[in-house]
Amino acid sequence: MTLADRRNLDLRSRLVELSAARILSGAHVLSFQPANQTNEDRYFVEDWVLLTGRWKMLAVFDGHGAGTEAVDFVLDTLPATIQSALSVLRNQDISDMRIEELLTKCIRDVDMRIQNDLVSLLPGNISQLSDEDIRQAIRDPDSVEGNSRMEVLRARTGTTALVALVDPKGSIHVASLGDCDAIVGTNDEGGWKTTVLSARHNCGNENEVARIRAEHRGEAKCVNTETERTLGLIAVTRAMGDVLFKLSAVYAERVAPLSFPPMHPNYDLKGLAARNLTPPYLSNIAEVVHLAPPQSDTFGSRLLVLASDGLINILTRTKNVRRLSEAGSLWCSAAVRGGADHMAVNILWDVLQGADGHNSFRSMVDGQYGRRVDDITIVVCPL
Numbered sequence: 593m594t595l596a597d598r599r600n601l602d603l604r605s606r607l608v609e610l611s612a613a614r615i616l617s618g619a620h621v622l623s624f625q626p627a628n629q630t631n632e633d634r635y636f637v638e639d640w641v642l643l644t645g646r647w648k649m650l651a652v653f654d655g656h657g658a659g660t661e662a663v664d665f666v667l668d669t670l671p672a673t674i675q676s677a678l679s680v681l682r683n684q685d686i687s688d689m690r691i692e693e694l695l696t697k698c699i700r701d702v703d704m705r706i707q708n709d710l711v712s713l714l715p716g717n718i719s720q721l722s723d724e725d726i727r728q729a730i731r732d733p734d735s736v737e738g739n740s741r742m743e744v745l746r747a748r749t750g751t752t753a754l755v756a757l758v759d760p761k762g763s764i765h766v767a768s769l770g771d772c773d774a775i776v777g778t779n780d781e782g783g784w785k786t787t788v789l790s791a792r793h794n795c796g797n798e799n800e801v802a803r804i805r806a807e808h809r810g811e812a813k814c815v816n817t818e819t820e821r822t823l824g825l826i827a828v829t830r831a832m833g834d835v836l837f838k839l840s841a842v843y844a845e846r847v848a849p850l851s852f853p854p855m856h857p858n859y860d861l862k863g864l865a866a867r868n869l870t871p872p873y874l875s876n877i878a879e880v881v882h883l884a885p886p887q888s889d890t891f892g893s894r895l896l897v898l899a900s901d902g903l904i905n906i907l908t909r910t911k912n913v914r915r916l917s918e919a920g921s922l923w924c925s926a927a928v929r930g931g932a933d934h935m936a937v938n939i940l941w942d943v944l945q946g947a948d949g950h951n952s953f954r955s956m957v958d959g960q961y962g963r964r965v966d967d968i969t970i971v972v973c974p975l
Contacts (some may be wrong), residue, residue, distance in 0.1 A: 604941055607953055611968075613937050619650060619973040620927075620935040626956040626965055630961060632660050633900050634667045634751075635970040642679050645760025649674060652772050652969050654900040656826075656854035657749035662833030665746045666702060666753065673698045674755070686759060692880040695767040699753055703832040703876040710747040710835055711823075711844070718842045720925040726850050740851040746940035748848055748855060750834030752825075754790060754898055758975070762885030764896065766790060767878040769830045771901045773916055776883060776975070778922030779893040786920035791879040793830035795820035800829040802874065813867045822874060823867045825859065830875040839893065841865040895924050895935070902966035908942050910952055927972055935972040 611622035616637040625631035632655035640647045649671060655663030660692035677694050713729050714721070721729075732741045739745070752770020759765065766774045766789040774790035792952065793800055803813050804822065808814040816824040823837060836844045848855060855861065886894070907913050913922060926942035927935035944952045957963040 593794065602821070603951065603954060603957070604937070606957065607941060607944075608934070608937055611937065611940065613934050615934070617648065619971055620971075621971045622934075622936045622940065623967065623969040624637070624940060625967045626961075630660065631750075631967050632656060632663060633902075633967040634660075634663050635898075635969050635971055636667060636671050637971060637973075638671065640660035640675055640678070642681070643676075644678075644681055644683050647678060647760065648758040648973070650756045650758075650896070650898055650971050650973055652752075652754045652898045652900050652971060654752040654772055654902075654967065654969070655749065656751065656828075656831075657834065658858075658963055659745060659871070661742060661746035662706065662749040663751035665706065666751050666832050670698065670753065670755070671700050671703070674757075675703055678757075686761070688763070688765070688882040690742060691757065691759070691765045692767075692882070695755060695757070695765065696878050699755070699767060699769060699832065699878045700876050706747055706833050707835050707838060709743040710847075711839070713741065713743055713795065714847065718846055721846075722790060722848075723850060726847060730847065730851060738852055744847070744851050746833060747835040748830075748833075748851060750795075750831045750874075752828060752830075752900075753832055755878075756789070756896060756898060758896075759974075764883040764975075765880060766883075767880045769793065769832060769878040770828045773897075773899045773901065773904060773919075775897050775916065775920035775923070777895045777897065777920055778886075779924070779928075784921045784924040786917045786924070787883060788916050788920065789881045789883060790916075791881075792874075792916075793879075794827045795822060795829060796827075797829070808870055811867075811869055814873060823864055824872070825864055828874070830877065832876060834874050836861075836864060837868070837874040838876075840871060841868040844868060895925050895927055896971075896973040896975055897927070897939070898971040899923075900967060900969040902968035903940070903943060903970060905966055906952070906968065910943060910945065912947070935974075936970040939970055939972065940968065 611624040613622040617639045619637045634653040636651040730740045730744045754772035755767045757765045768791040771794040776787045777784045923939045926939045
């Protein structure tokens with residue numbers, strides 16, 4: 593083994609350590625943030641044996657808003673909500689339409705709980721309350737530091753949601769809310785072919801921008817297409833939490849400025865309140881895609897890959913790949929290259945390896961990368 597090989601091996605071992613790579617219920621998972629900052633991504637993998645047979649749920653949640661309160665709540669609440677809804681199904685109830693209704697309802701119900709928990713703290717007309725009234729209503733009585741109640745903290749932060757269910761017959765049902773990515777790769781003699789199962793709910797999606805403009809006619813500032821931000825502040829167009837984009841402007845104008853700890857300085861609350869005329873601007877309605885199982889037993893030749901958008905963002909820099917279908921083929925090829933000891937690590941290692949042979953991870957470790965690295969979470973499940 594050459595010195596360069598040993599260095600690469602050491603670097604890869606460091607990557608495995610930093611990303612907390614593990615295998616859960618047959619899925620290869622990791623979550624990566626090399627900088628000294630909080631990783632706001634979360635993932636979930638679990639098998640459930642229910643009346644209708646064995647189900648597998650896999651999910652990636654990309655938290656945002658300079659806090660993890662919303663994403664942690666969704667991680668703690670949504671899987672159990674989905675499992676409970678599935679547990680009452682009978683075999684005759686399993687259809688694409690029924691599962692789609694179930695997933696969209698569970699996601700919306702959990703999001704509405706976040707909204708309603710905040711609203712319940714301040715019943716009545718908020719505009720008639722004094723600042724001190726609001727402070728007392730939202731203050732956590734058990735916090736020595738004077739922090740706001742958890743209902744407030746989780747409402748002012750948010751998360752995407754990407755949920756995949758594999759049903760007892762092998763069909764895959766993927767619900768998207770936000771801009772995480774899901775693909776299934778199928779290996780045949782011609783290489784890996786990719787089926788995209790997720791939607792891109794952000795302001796880079798012309799269809800999403802058109803939808804928001806149609807829902808808010810005459811509001812030129814509902815989407816800033818130059819910065820690609822909903823209400824000029826947030827990149828996604830659908831999410832859980834992020835209540836300031838869903839409730840009336842008074843919450844951004846009167847409640848959020850009085851919450852503690854203070855919100856991130858990037859949040860222009862006055863500007864947000866001024867542009868918030870006819871909420872909601874963020875949707876909590878997921879899009880669901882279904883994929884039937886193959887006609888023959890192909891275990892090991894198909895891979896389901898879920899990833900937060902940090903993965904494709906890095907890929908566009910290292911290999912100039914932007915189309916998800918093309919990215920998915922690269923991910924699947926990398927996942928099985930050199931053995932399947934940990935497919936998610938294989939993907940991340942390959943993505944960090946530039947076309948010029950330079951590995952971006954080395955720059956990140958040395959503190960010389962020179963730009964913010966978004967959280968990257970990967971879930972790979974052989975099918």
